[in-house]
Amino acid sequence: MSENNEQMQPVALITGAAGGIGRALLAEFADRGYRLVAVDIADGALAGELQTYGDGHLFKACDLGSEADIMALYEWLDAAVGRLDVLVNNAALGPTMASTKATSAADFRKALQVNLIGPFAMAREAARRMRPGGVIVNTASMAGVLGNPRRNAYAASKAGLISMTKSLACEWASRGIRVNAIAPGYVRTPMVAELERSGKADLALVRRRIPIGRMGRPDEMASVIGFLASPEARYVTGSVVSVDGGWASFNQPGFAHPPVEGTPAEELDRPAPNARSRIVVVVGGGRGIGEAIARRFGEAGDTVIVADKDGATAKAVAASLGEGHLGLALDVTVDAEVEAAFAEIGRRFGGVDVLVNDAAIADDFKPAFDQTGADLERTLSVNVTGAFLCAREALKVMDGRKGVIVNLGSINTFLPFAPRHAYGASKAAIDILTRCMAAELGPEGHRTVTIAPGYIRTPGVAALEASGRIDVNALRRRIPMADLGTPEDIAHAVHFVASEAASYINGSIVYVDGGWTSFGNAGHASAPDTQAKEEPA
Template sequence: MTEQEKVVVITGAAGGIGRALCEGFIADGYCVAAVDRDGEALHALMMQLGAGHQGFTCDLSSETQIVKSVGRIASHFGRIDVLVNNAAVGPTMESTEQTSVAGFEQALAVNAVGPMLMAREVSRYMGDTGGAIVNVASLAGLIANPRRNAYAASKAAVLSMTRSLACEWAHRRIRVVAVAPGYVMTPMVADLERHGKVDLSRARQRIPMGRLARPDEIAAAVRFLASPRAAYITGTELVVDGGWACFNQPGDAHPSVPLPPVAENRRDVSEARPRVVVVTGGGRGIGAEIARSFRDHGDQVIVLDREAGDMSLDLRSEQAVCEAFERIGERFGRIDVLINNAAVADTFMPAQEQGSDYLMNILNTNLTAAFVCSREALKCMSGNGSVIINLGSINSFRPFAPRHAYGASKAGLEMLSRCQAAELAEQGVRVVTLAPGYIHTAGTAELEAAGRIDANLIRRRIPLGRFGQPQDIAEAALFLASGEASYINGSTLYVDGGWTAFSNAGDAAILSHEEHSA
């Protein structure tokens, strides 16, 4: 390997998702250290991966083997840049009465303790430039199911450790994030069906997108989170479940399909074409950077903004919005991506001074306008990869006082995304929420100049110790709108430097003099 080649350690490398991870990271230019307990399967994998990569047999339930294996990896490659904790033992589907303590402890040892120890050891070899650790958890760690006791508990433990490690290691420039897959068509899941422990036809009907994920779709999410494009993302999990977690009513989320959908086994490789992208509030700040990034990507971008844009209009006017989207449809024939970015902040007034006009103005601008834009854009969307991205906020997760209306509007927008994701998936439209934390824009600079915020106090509250940049949000938007995010539906991606992961007393970051002055 050359000095420039980065090294990724992938556990469970010989499994379905593991193989997709290896192939994806190799395509990204990484050298792969493949770790698996099954030596025979690992040898077969290494024969396929070719020169420059190396396999390491390791039982993740053994701390001794983990320490030795990571030491061998570091000695062989000379560096470690990324760790993907992918290995796990699957659910036994046994009842509580049938579950033995030995089986429960085995799931905890492999699925929770193993990833923690791998992270501990790998972190010793991540240099001054830091690195990324991506834990492959599970939707089972977020939503309960019967007969998943040990497996679900272990995955919830991984999600918790993701947040706590992200906060502890942020000062070392080590980002820790997680991916929470839903049902994935892997050999493990196929084995569950073969033994009558799961009915995949019923599972497909419960998923708004009507199919299971492919391993490469999970790998794509992992690769994005591990990349420099996700430099302001830490301490959060990205749910990749086709919308499963968004469906909350009796009956089926998707009509029954007689055969496994083609997209479950093969990615659409049809020729890409420039997309028609509509960005609201794209005249300045984050919106302007999102618009610029999509244009640089080769897409046709239309900016809707009250002050500056391709179409100037007040998004609170239903008639103006309807007319604008009608003109877009007439001119371009379609809309592929809608990004609802337009929003107004509140003015930090005490609750006693907040009247109905004040509250409704914020709710209508941030929430109702986004709904109307989505409704009208749908009339021009053909499905088949269409995407709606709603710009949420950390305030929807951790509200601030006295920013009552703003937090409420963003919480409402996130729930709107989830409702529409469950409804529109059958039409081929994905809906996701992108939730920024504190981003360095002209708006935040104005708040600081007016004494509304204390920038240094905020930086100390952010584990990464800094504000994000508009480009951080634009990169996330580009990913979420891409084919790489084809199974992400109804999820919220926090791009907040770890803000939502930190719940301790005191400061999340210790700032240097230079950082205080930044």
């Protein structure tokens, strides 16, 4: 590779590169065309392995428990590489599994130093060097979200990393730098293998606790990180994506999955890709976000059924996608119409692989004293009951397929707005509906995911602005990224979570909101007129 090409090639720095997820990250970013900078405690083998990805990739030993080592790493990076586009903070010290009384202060401090302070220093120095468009992705853990015994130091460090992901996302949005994280569940890595070897984890029991019945693979973590670092996730910042097979969605006594004999094949190796065109139903696909979603799947070669209350619009969108697609009129509030529509889809196409529930309506923005039960029912009947009915009927024609249901939620799921009581309630209901189905359907091979948009430039938002119900300039100041998103931003996220690359995402909610749900300060989150603009790599 010539020196000029090296200077133009985007650079990804990956810590913990010698571990299971780390090595998968090297492969992921090499496939995406990045020049790799692999960082770990001294590992001679890793330097040689980098050559399999071509010339120009580099290894550097660094102890993330030492800020002096981190500063020396970046001085070396400045001289040897001269640019940085993506940092993946993947290195971590695993849990000791010691009881509270048996955990020394030194061990507790060391976990915080390596897993939280080290990643902060890495991110700080990376951001100093990044141009607008730079991305930082942190590898957190479900241990930082859900309490577990004997993981005090590890869990505290990962919870801290999740919080820091959000605060840095808000601070650096003005610099055009995005910060996100994944929260893996159990992944088949050397770290987990050591827990099993030492008798600290019963992996057969672990698999029974996961709705999809297996642990994740390193490549499944790497593919989500690769997406979060990509231009397709340009409106995703401050998000923490659970990649846990549905672990966090299961909340009852007993087991989430029947006993699994031996090690599942999909836990060891990535299955062969599906070669056939998928059958994708986009409900509410006639305009706005739904139309963008339909087009994204159509561009990828899938067969798309566009369903919308406005049948003429649905048919026009389907026709514009080319031969083989279908547009149909569907009122999701009419049970018989939903049942008939999916029965017809099953007969004509042989089944459904992906359902996207995007049909939704806004509420009336009336104070609670002026709202009636009928007002709430109007919103809930479309946004919740309609989505449920479509999911129920789609499942009837998903038999024999590994189906995916993607529900469109909202930032209102997490932060309800007054007086939008019905809309917020409907989107909170969608989130928990997704989780309940993830826990139930995981053993059947199906996945469910929620995509939660922030404010997006759609005809519906334009109508709210025209009627004086929202102030777009005020909204932009509330968004760390200082602007509304586009329907295509949501379409990219929906397409990714429905893909085989997201095969371990189940029951999760993914916020695509420009950082809205990460901002908790008083005042404005941004000054739109001075916002940094993203530059191409």
